[in-house]
Amino acid sequence: MNIxxxxxxxxxxxxxxxxxFTVRKPIDERPGAPRYRxxxxxxxxxxxxxxxxxxxxxxxAIDLVPVAGLPAKExxxxxxxxxxxxRCCWCALCVDICPSGSLGxxxxxxxxxxxPEVFRYTPGVEAKPWDKSELGYRRAEGYRLLDGQxxxxxxxxxxxxxxxxxxxxRGYSRQQAEREADRCVxxxxxxxxCPAHMDIPGYIKAVRDGQLDEGxxxxxxxxxxxxxxxxxxxxxxxxxxxxxxxxxxxxxPADPVAIRWLKRYIAxxxxxxxxxxxxxxxxxxxxxxxxxxxxxxxGLAAAYYLRLQGHAVTVLEKDEAGGGMLRxxxxxxxxxxxxxxxxxxxxxxxxxxxxxxxxxGVDLSLAxxxxxxxxxxxxxxxxxxxxxxxxxDDHPRVLDxxxxxxxxxxxxxxxxxxxxxxxxxxxxxxxxxxxxxxxxCAVDILYRRREADMxxxxxxxxxxKAEGARLVEKAIPLEVKAIPLEVKAIPxxxxxxxxxxxxxxxxxxxxxxxxxxxxxxxAVHEDRYDSIIAAIGQGPDLAFVAESDGIxxxxxxxxxxxxxxxxxxxxxxxxxLTNERKDAISAIADGHRAALAMDRLLRAKGN
Amino acid sequence: MSRAKxxxxxxxxxxxxxxxxxxxxxxWQGPNHPGITGxxxxxxxxxxxxxxxxxxxxxxxxxxxxxxxxxxLWMQNFPLVCRIAVPEPDFxxxxxxxxxxxxxxxxxxxxAVWLRTLSLEMIRLASFLMWIGGQAGAxxxxxxxxxxxxxxxxxxxxxEELTGGRIYHMYIIPGGVRGDVxxxxxxxxxxxxxxxxxxxxxxxLVMFHNVVYKMRAQGLGYIPPDWVDQYGITGPNARAAGxxxxxxxxxxxxxxxxxxxxxxxxxxxxxxxxxxxRLLEMYQSIDLIRQIVDMLPARGAFxxxxxxxxxxxxxxxxxxxxxxxxxxxxxxxxxxDGGDKPRRVAVRGPSxxxxxxxxxxxxxxxxxxxxxxxxxxLHTYPPEIER
Ligand SMILES: Cc1cc2nc3c(=O)[nH]c(=O)nc-3n(C[C@H](O)[C@H](O)[C@H](O)COP(=O)(O)OP(=O)(O)OC[C@H]3O[C@@H](n4cnc5c(N)ncnc54)[C@H](O)[C@@H]3O)c2cc1C
Ligand code: SF4
Ligand code: SF4
Numbered sequence: 001m002n003i004x005x006x007x008x009x010x011x012x013x014x015x016x017x018x019x020x021f022t023v024r025k026p027i028d029e030r031p032g033a034p035r036y037r038x039x040x041x042x043x044x045x046x047x048x049x050x051x052x053x054x055x056x057x058x059x060x061a062i063d064l065v066p067v068a069g070l071p072a073k074e075x076x077x078x079x080x081x082x083x084x085x086x087r088c089c090w091c092a093l094c095v096d097i098c099p100s101g102s103l104g105x106x107x108x109x110x111x112x113x114x115x116p117e118v119f120r121y122t123p124g125v126e127a128k129p130w131d132k133s134e135l136g137y138r139r140a141e142g143y144r145l146l147d148g149q150x151x152x153x154x155x156x157x158x159x160x161x162x163x164x165x166x167x168x169x170r171g172y173s174r175q176q177a178e179r180e181a182d183r184c185v186x187x188x189x190x191x192x193x194c195p196a197h198m199d200i201p202g203y204i205k206a207v208r209d210g211q212l213d214e215g216x217x218x219x220x221x222x223x224x225x226x227x228x229x230x231x232x233x234x235x236x237x238x239x240x241x242x243x244x245x246x247x248x249x250x251x252x253p254a255d256p257v258a259i260r261w262l263k264r265y266i267a268x269x270x271x272x273x274x275x276x277x278x279x280x281x282x283x284x285x286x287x288x289x290x291x292x293x294x295x296x297x298x299g300l301a302a303a304y305y306l307r308l309q310g311h312a313v314t315v316l317e318k319d320e321a322g323g324g325m326l327r328x329x330x331x332x333x334x335x336x337x338x339x340x341x342x343x344x345x346x347x348x349x350x351x352x353x354x355x356x357x358x359x360x361g362v363d364l365s366l367a368x369x370x371x372x373x374x375x376x377x378x379x380x381x382x383x384x385x386x387x388x389x390x391x392x393d394d395h396p397r398v399l400d401x402x403x404x405x406x407x408x409x410x411x412x413x414x415x416x417x418x419x420x421x422x423x424x425x426x427x428x429x430x431x432x433x434x435x436x437x438x439x440x441c442a443v444d445i446l447y448r449r450r451e452a453d454m455x456x457x458x459x460x461x462x463x464x465k466a467e468g469a470r471l472v473e474k475a476i477p478l479e480v481k482a483i484p485l486e487v488k489a490i491p492x493x494x495x496x497x498x499x500x501x502x503x504x505x506x507x508x509x510x511x512x513x514x515x516x517x518x519x520x521x522x523a524v525h526e527d528r529y530d531s532i533i534a535a536i537g538q539g540p541d542l543a544f545v546a547e548s549d550g551i552x553x554x555x556x557x558x559x560x561x562x563x564x565x566x567x568x569x570x571x572x573x574x575x576x577l578t579n580e581r582k583d584a585i586s587a588i589a590d591g592h593r594a595a596l597a598m599d600r601l602l603r604a605k606g607n
Numbered sequence: 608m609s610r611a612k613x614x615x616x617x618x619x620x621x622x623x624x625x626x627x628x629x630x631x632x633x634x635w636q637g638p639n640h641p642g643i644t645g646x647x648x649x650x651x652x653x654x655x656x657x658x659x660x661x662x663x664x665x666x667x668x669x670x671x672x673x674x675x676x677x678x679x680l681w682m683q684n685f686p687l688v689c690r691i692a693v694p695e696p697d698f699x700x701x702x703x704x705x706x707x708x709x710x711x712x713x714x715x716x717x718x719a720v721w722l723r724t725l726s727l728e729m730i731r732l733a734s735f736l737m738w739i740g741g742q743a744g745a746x747x748x749x750x751x752x753x754x755x756x757x758x759x760x761x762x763x764x765x766x767e768e769l770t771g772g773r774i775y776h777m778y779i780i781p782g783g784v785r786g787d788v789x790x791x792x793x794x795x796x797x798x799x800x801x802x803x804x805x806x807x808x809x810x811x812l813v814m815f816h817n818v819v820y821k822m823r824a825q826g827l828g829y830i831p832p833d834w835v836d837q838y839g840i841t842g843p844n845a846r847a848a849g850x851x852x853x854x855x856x857x858x859x860x861x862x863x864x865x866x867x868x869x870x871x872x873x874x875x876x877x878x879x880x881x882x883x884x885r886l887l888e889m890y891q892s893i894d895l896i897r898q899i900v901d902m903l904p905a906r907g908a909f910x911x912x913x914x915x916x917x918x919x920x921x922x923x924x925x926x927x928x929x930x931x932x933x934x935x936x937x938x939x940x941x942x943x944d945g946g947d948k949p950r951r952v953a954v955r956g957p958s959x960x961x962x963x964x965x966x967x968x969x970x971x972x973x974x975x976x977x978x979x980x981x982x983x984x985l986h987t988y989p990p991e992i993e994r
């Protein structure tokens with residue numbers, strides 16, 4: 001103890017006149033820091049209502065509630081998060097996880113109200129003073145709780161791919177599949193957009209958990225073609241996937257979960273011999289007999305679900321093998337035959353009787369069929385190709401795309417020559433082009449609009465180009481002409497044809513309509529090709545339906561109710577023949593739906 | 608010495624006052640009392656103005672954190688753990704994250720290691736600043752609390768800027784941290800450190816060269832060095848007793864092995880020595896923060912990619928991760944059964960050893976007016992006693 005110990009304490013006085021640090025609200029305002037975790041804000045337009053915020057919130061402060069006035073669209077549940085500030089602890093995990101990146105927090109933290117009920121609101125929907133706040137917590141750049149990047153799929157490189165019909169996409173390994181499955185948040189937005197409403201989150205969870213039997217079982221609940229769909233499905237589900245809604249850590253659009261590849265993974269991993277372990281067997285015989293016309297995916301799906309209910313099912317198929325367009329349209333490098341065969345083999349193993357080489361309308365009539373069965377399902381697809389509809393489209397070098405693909409399936413020589421023009425912009429055109437490439441041809445794809453307008457899957461277009469196809473956009477075919485004799489007379493040169501086409505420009509006619517191609521006067525080109533493949537679409541062939549069958553036909557299609565019932569009570573129809581989507585999964589969904597309706601009908605018919 | 612082998616302190620050693628004799632008065636200090644630094648109670652038996660017996664009563668703050676954690680996903684516990692010790696949330700965040708990372712085999716980017724170290728030192732400083740206000744206040748020097756709490760708020764301003772929160776920072780997330788430093792932040796850190804340092808000089812002057820403080824704190828709450836292992840005393844309470852134990856050195860976690868510092872050790876082991884030692888540790892923290900600002904990598908990832916938090920499963924296993932907090936050894940024992948939630952989490956907070964058994968022993972014979980000062984000199988945070 002010394003004298004300093006008595007004097008030093010008086011030094012406190014020196015601070016008596018300093019400005020206090022405290023804020024004299026409301027005279028002084030102190031905004032929260034730029035990263036402050038204050039009241040939530042949400043861009044209700046960008047939010048997809050996936051509920052990931054609700055799932056991660058450990059305080060259950062978030063409820064997804066229906067919001068009126070949102071435009072209904074696929075990949076949006078129509079729900080938006082409502083935050084309860086009696087529960088929220090301001091952790092911002094909800095912001096960190098939000099796949100669309102719509103959720104954030106403002107730097108506002110003062111809100112006084114006498115009514116305790118108000119502290120629960122739907123950000124972005126109920127207006128708040130801080131809605132426009134630029135400041136406040138946002139996910140830091142490069143930081144995301146959810147991985148926006150898909151596990152890359154091993155593929156053959158394009159140089160090698162074009163040399164053969166080997167399958168291009170190699171499939172995930174177990175580790176890759178589990179990693180990809182991990183990205184799913186089980187929001188279920190995909191289920192609504194899948195025509196068959198497959199339990200996608202369920203089977204993805206099965207992949208994650210390594211429960212592949214369970215996964216297979218879930219697949220078969222709504223789709224007996226998992227091997228095929230796992231490869232060629234149009235995967236509308238992926239467009240709806242919330243994981244693809246925002247941007248990834250790299251600022252690029254995030255990748256949706258590879259739902260289709262995960263489906264394939266499950267089916268690929270379980271051997272056919274083990275399917276019985278996972279899948280249901282048919283119910284005891286019901287005593288009812290059903291005929292299915294067409295062994296495409298739609299017809300066989302109906303057959304599968306009808307057989308499961310114990311009905312005796314006979315499938316009549318004009319071709320020598322099943323699968324319809326999956327076999328005779330889609331090329332082997334996209335869907336190898338053993339994979340398709342596996343799907344079909346399981347359906348047959350339940351006792352579905354497929355009679356190949358039996359054309360209804362030729363070998364037996366629909367009337368006979370209807371008379372000898374309790375119900376009939378028509379799934380005959382679209383076998384009749386559309387013609388180019390230009391002068392000279394009957395030239396022998398004008399080939400039909402589906403016919404070329406079918407010939408490839410059958411191992412027949414394609415005889416395309418060296419140079420090929422494919423006319424069309426859909427998947428059939430891409431398949432025909434890539435098949436021609438594999439046959440060693442130089443391929444031009446002529447399409448009347450721009451690449452962005454092409455109905456084909458963007459992956460298909462990308463791959464066709466990568467494999468060497470040349471895309472000629474805005475090319476309107478005018479005429480197919482025979483090659484004049486003097487030019488033709490080169491020995492050994494296959495007889496080709498000339499395609500005259502008009503260069504077009506895109507013209508916006510009406511607002512909201514898609515622009516139409518309009519020929520540029522005088523810009524006419526004439527190119528010589530050994531073969532011209534028309535791939536502009538197919539239509540139905542209902543020659544086997546007689547007027548006396550009592551099926552109402554409108555615009556070349558049977559008129560069907562939502563469950564597939566035609567105007568004749570015991571005849572149902574579906575698949576490409578009736579639906580607008582014209583893809584495998586829609587045909588399968590039609591088949592399933594019709595099978596359920598037919599089952600009800602058969603049970604109601606009395607014993 | 609293993610704590611399991613620590614000698615049992617027999618009740619016989621305790622005075623058994625005859626409460627019916629009329630000689631004694633039973634008095635409760637707490638659960639709401641500024642000298643308790645949180646919600647807990649001391650049941651004091653008083654004879655005249657000295658304490659004959661002290662019994663600690665906890666239970667006012669039990670929130671069941673450890674149990675709650677078993678019901679929440681691994682990631683969902685991240686916003687929960689910070690609440691276990693309110694003034695020092697970051698140690699919880701760090702220990703929890705590090706335990707998960709160890710069990711799941713996750714490598715944390717170097718940048719995150721530095722940012723974690725920075726936030727742990729910043730919170731050490733902030734926590735000590737709050738404590739020193741309490742210590743001075745317990746002896747009637749309220750002014751110091753005004754200064755130091757202001758300084759703490761300046762540090763919390765930094766936290767607000769870095770993490771978006773003043774109290775619950777929720778910054779150290781499994782895998783790394785939640786963001787890089789904002790532009791200009793490091794400069795503001797250094798400026799704030801200068802301000803705090805100047806204030807510490809003032810505090811040093813008026814608190815440690817102060818006849819009242821000296822007379823009341825010197826000799827109060829003497830901890831003999833051989834109690835350290837008996838009671839499991841750690842941190843400044845142990846260092847003031849002359850044991851150079853500091854987990855930052857002894858375990859060498861985070862960036863500490865790359866920083867230059869030596870544990871600060873005392874000799875006298877009383878309340879005065881402990882408070883002086885903590886003051887020196889505040890200077891040390893400022894120095895460490897400066898070193899960190901110097902060495903912080905400018906670029907690089909601040910978080911490792913982790914699995915989807917909604918179904919993150921951690922391989923079965925168990926681990927104990929400890930860190931040196933202001934009060935000593937802070938640790939998380941985490942057990943995973945391979946599922947998406949912890950099987951068991953046990954939190955080891957130094958307040959439990961210091962604030963319960965040790966306090967009961969040290970309070971005996973103390974003047975009733977010094978009980979609060981003694982309690983604060985052990986630096987106890989009751990919320991962390993009850994998880
Ligand atoms: C080249 C090409 C590529 C395609 N790519 C894809 C793709 O990537 N993804 C996708 O989802 N979809 C694709 N599709 C569409 C898909 O193949 C069809 O949507 C699907 O096969 C429709 O199934 P379905 O059962 O309705 O008809 P189809 O598959 O056409 O099956 C009809 C079956 O009925 C048989 N049949 C017809 N008439 C009779 C009769 N009178 N008697 C007996 N049998 C008869 C046919 O031989 C055929 O087997 C593609 C189609 C083509 C042509
Ligand atoms: S998009 Fe974001 S805000 Fe919207 S529901 Fe999903 S997680 Fe919540
Ligand atoms: S900030 Fe945290 S507690 Fe609040 S709603 Fe979001 S996740 Fe829930």
